[in-house]
Amino acid sequence: MNFNTKFLYIAFIVFSFFISCTKSKKEAIKNDKKPNIIFVLVDDLGYADVGFNGSKYFETPNIDALANNSLVLDNAYMYPTCSPSRTAIFTGKQSFRTGVYTVPVLEKGDDQENIFSRWTVGKEHPIYAEPLAKEGYKSIHLGKWHIVGPYPKKELAKEYPLKEKLKQPNPGDYTWVEAHKKPDIKQYYPEGRGFIKNVGGTFRGDPALEEGGYKSVAGGYWAPFSNPFIDKKPTDNWLTDRLTDDAIEFMDEHKNEPFLINLNYYAVHRPIRYRSKEQYEYFLKKAEDTVTGQGANKKKKKHEYFASYATMVSSVDDNIKRITDYLDKNNLRENTVIIFTSDNGYHSMASANKQMRGAKGHIYEGGIKVPMFVNWPKKVTPRRSEVAVSGLDVFPTLMNLANVNDFKGTLDGNSMTDLFSKDDEKLKERPLFWHLASRFKHGTCSVIRKGDYKLIQFLADGKLELYNLKKDPKESKNLSNIELKTTQNLLRELVTWRKENKVPLPPNSILKF
Numbered sequence: 267m268n269f270n271t272k273f274l275y276i277a278f279i280v281f282s283f284f285i286s287c288t289k290s291k292k293e294a295i296k297n298d299k300k301p302n303i304i305f306v307l308v309d310d311l312g313y314a315d316v317g318f319n320g321s322k323y324f325e326t327p328n329i330d331a332l333a334n335n336s337l338v339l340d341n342a343y344m345y346p347t348c349s350p351s352r353t354a355i356f357t358g359k360q361s362f363r364t365g366v367y368t369v370p371v372l373e374k375g376d377d378q379e380n381i382f383s384r385w386t387v388g389k390e391h392p393i394y395a396e397p398l399a400k401e402g403y404k405s406i407h408l409g410k411w412h413i414v415g416p417y418p419k420k421e422l423a424k425e426y427p428l429k430e431k432l433k434q435p436n437p438g439d440y441t442w443v444e445a446h447k448k449p450d451i452k453q454y455y456p457e458g459r460g461f462i463k464n465v466g467g468t469f470r471g472d473p474a475l476e477e478g479g480y481k482s483v484a485g486g487y488w489a490p491f492s493n494p495f496i497d498k499k500p501t502d503n504w505l506t507d508r509l510t511d512d513a514i515e516f517m518d519e520h521k522n523e524p525f526l527i528n529l530n531y532y533a534v535h536r537p538i539r540y541r542s543k544e545q546y547e548y549f550l551k552k553a554e555d556t557v558t559g560q561g562a563n564k565k566k567k568k569h570e571y572f573a574s575y576a577t578m579v580s581s582v583d584d585n586i587k588r589i590t591d592y593l594d595k596n597n598l599r600e601n602t603v604i605i606f607t608s609d610n611g612y613h614s615m616a617s618a619n620k621q622m623r624g625a626k627g628h629i630y631e632g633g634i635k636v637p638m639f640v641n642w643p644k645k646v647t648p649r650r651s652e653v654a655v656s657g658l659d660v661f662p663t664l665m666n667l668a669n670v671n672d673f674k675g676t677l678d679g680n681s682m683t684d685l686f687s688k689d690d691e692k693l694k695e696r697p698l699f700w701h702l703a704s705r706f707k708h709g710t711c712s713v714i715r716k717g718d719y720k721l722i723q724f725l726a727d728g729k730l731e732l733y734n735l736k737k738d739p740k741e742s743k744n745l746s747n748i749e750l751k752t753t754q755n756l757l758r759e760l761v762t763w764r765k766e767n768k769v770p771l772p773p774n775s776i777l778k779f
Contacts, residue, residue: 300401300524300668301642302517302602304589305660307355307528308582309348309410309535310626312612313635314558314619315579323552323560323572324579324617328587329606333639336604337646337685341654342638343698343715344610346627347372347706348471349383351609351657352412352530356393358661358677360701362769364391367704369471370415370432372627374705378773379726381703382428385415385469386454394661395460397673398526405526406516407456408509410535411467414454416442427770434469438477442469443494461528465512466496466505473505473532485537504541506533506578510585514592521596524668529589534578538616541577549573559618568615575616600643603667605660607638623741627707629700629722630741646686653694654715655682697759701769710772714760721746721756725775730757 313319316326318333344351345361346368353359353366361367365384373380387393393413395405415421416434435442445451446468456464468475473486475493486492489502502508513527540546550573554561563569586606593599611633612618614625624630638655640646658679665673666681684690697716703725704710710725718736723729732746732753746753763769765779 299601300403301645302525302527302598303398303403303664303667304513304527304529304602304604305664306586306589306604306606307352307410307530308606308608309530309532310610310613311534311579311582311608311637312617312619312625312632313637314560314621315534315612315617316637318639319637321555321558321560323549323555323558324576326579326583328583328590332586332590332604332606332641335643335648336606336639336641337648338650339638339640339655339682339685340650340652342607342636343634343654343656344608344636345657345700346610346629346633346702348410348412348535348609349385350702352410353387354678355609355657355660356413357387357391358394358658358675358679359391360658360678360699360767362701362703362767363676363678364388365426366413367702368706371434372706373431377427377429380431380705380710381770381772382431383704384421384426384428385432386418386421387413388422389453392675393459394664395456395526395528397460397665397670398668399460401524401668401670403524403526403668404516404520405461405528406463406465406513407461407467407528407530408465408513409467409530410471410532411456411464411530412469412471414446414451414469416469418451418454419445437474437479437482440475440494456528463516464495465509466491466493466532467530468493468495472535472537474537480537482537485539486532487537487539504581506531506581506585510588513589517592517598518596521598526664531582531585533582534575534616536613536615538571538574538578540574541581545577545580546573549576552576557621559620571616572618602642603645604641605638605663606641607657608636609657611635622739624707629702629708629711629713631735631739633707634700640682640686642686647688651685651689653685653689654698655685655693656698697763699760699763701764703770703772710775712760712764712769714756714763716756716759719752719756721753721760723757723760723777725771725777728776732756 314321315324317330349369350361350366353364367383370383370385476482487505611626622632624632659682662677662679662681666683697714700713711722713722718734720733722731730746731744733741761779
C-alpha cells in the first residue's frame with residue numbers, strides 16, 4: 267500500500283468514525299427529546315360522568331378509548347371546589363401555603379368561622395409553566411384560569427387574614443378589563459407566568475361574563491363570546507370547539523419543539539347549555555342509569571339539566587378526539603403525554619352518583635374524587651391503579667417529564683411517573699392531606715386519607731368522622747368511635763402534620779393545633 271493509498275484509507279476510517287459518532291449523537295438527542303405535554307382539566311366533571319368509570323348515561327367513547335390505553339388512576343383527588351384545586355395543581359402547594367381555600371364568593375359565615383380565602387396567587391408561588399419555559403417549552407393556556415382575582419392590587423394590599431370575603435363584579439360589568447390588560451395586573455395572567463399565550467383565562471370561574479350571567483341566552487358558551495380575552499374569529503360557534511381550535515393551531519406552530527397545551531375547558535361548568543337540539547332530544551329520551559342516578563328524573567327541570575349536561579360532556583369527548591387525531595396525523599402521538607382530569611366532583615344540579623356521598627363542595631368522595639388518566643404510548647403501561655394521587659402531584663410529574671432537576675420551590679406532592687410501569691409502594695403508603703379553613707357546604711375541616719381509611723376532623727368543635735373507603739365508599743358508617751386505634755393513629759398523624767407545617771386554624775376553632 268503506497269503512501270497516498272494509505273492516507274486515503276486512514277482518512278476514510280476517520281471520516282466514517284466521525285459520521286458514526288455524529289449519527290449516534292443525533293440519535294441520543296432524539297431519544298432524549300423532551301415530550302410534549304397536553305394537560306386537560308375539565309371543570310366539574312364527576313368521577314362517574316365518563317364511561318370508563320361506569321356511566322351508562324353520559325357518552326364518552328373517545329375519552330374511554332384513550333383511557334383504555336392509559337394509566338387510569340382510580341383514586342384521584344382534588345379539593346371540593348375549583349379555586350383551591352387549580353391553585354394546588356398550578357403551584358404544587360397545599361391550600362394553607364397559598365391561602366386559597368375555596369372560591370371566595372361562595373364562603374359563608376364571618377371572620378371568626380373562616381380564614382377567608384385569597385383569590386390571587388402571588389408571584390412568590392411559581393406555577394409549573396415557569397420552569398417549563400426555562401427548559402424551552404412553548405406553552406399556551408386555554409380556558410379557565412381563576413388564579414387571579416378581579417381586583418388583585420386591592421386584594422394583595424389588604425391585611426391578611428381578611429376581615430371579609432372577596433367579591434367579584436356582576437356579569438355585564440367590564441370595568442375591570444382595561445386594568446387587567448396592563449402590565450401590573452397582567453403579570454398574574456398566563457403571559458406573566460410562563461405561557462406565551464392566553465385564550466380565555468380571566469378571574470372568573472365560568473364563561474358567562476355577559477349581562478344576565480347564567481340567565482343569558484349564550485351563557486358564554488355560544489358565540490359571540492363575552493370573554494374579553496378571546497379574540498373573535500369568523501368560525502366561532504361553540505366555546506369548547508374554539509378552545510380546541512386554538513390548541514391545535516398552537517401545536518401546529520410549535521410541533522418541532524416541546525410544547526405544553528394547558529387545556530382547561532370551561533365545560534362542563536354551569537351555566538348548562540345544550541350543544542345541539544338533536545343531541546338534547548336524544549339524551550332527553552335516553553333511559554336513566556339506575557346505578558348512578560344519571561338521566562331521567564321525576565322533576566322536569568332536573569331531567570332537562572341531565573340531557574343538556576350530557577351534550578356538554580359529549581362536546582368535550584368530541585374535542586378530545588380532535589386533539590388525538592391531530593397528534594396521529596402529525597406523527598406526534600408517541601412523544602406526547604396526555605393527562606386528563608377534573609378539578610372537583612360533579613355538580614348535583616346536572617349530574618348524580620348514588621355510589622358516593624356528597625357532590626361538589628363536599629369533602630366526601632362525591633366532592634373530591636375525580637376521573638384521571640395518563641396516556642403516553644409505549645411509555646405508560648395501560649392499566650387501572652388504586653394508588654391514591656392528588657392534584658398536588660401534577661407539578662412534580664411535569665417536572666420529571668421535562669427532566670427539570672433544579673426547581674427549588676416547595677412541592678407538597680410527588681411525581682406520578684413512578685406509577686407509569688407499575689404501582690409504587692412509597693406512593694401507595696403515603697398519606698394525602700386536605701385543609702379547608704373556610705366554610706362552604708359544611709364546616710371547616712382537616713382530612714387525612716391513608717390506605718383504605720379517611721379521617722375528617724372538623725375544626726370548630728374537633729368532631730371526628732372515620733370511614734373505610736374500601737368497604738364503605740358511600741361513607742355511610744362513621745367508625746371513629748368503633749375503630750379507636752385507627753382513629754387515634756390517623757388523628758395523631760393529622761395533628762402532627764398541622765403542627766409541623768404551622769397550618770392556621772380559624773379563630774373559632776377549639777383545637778390547639
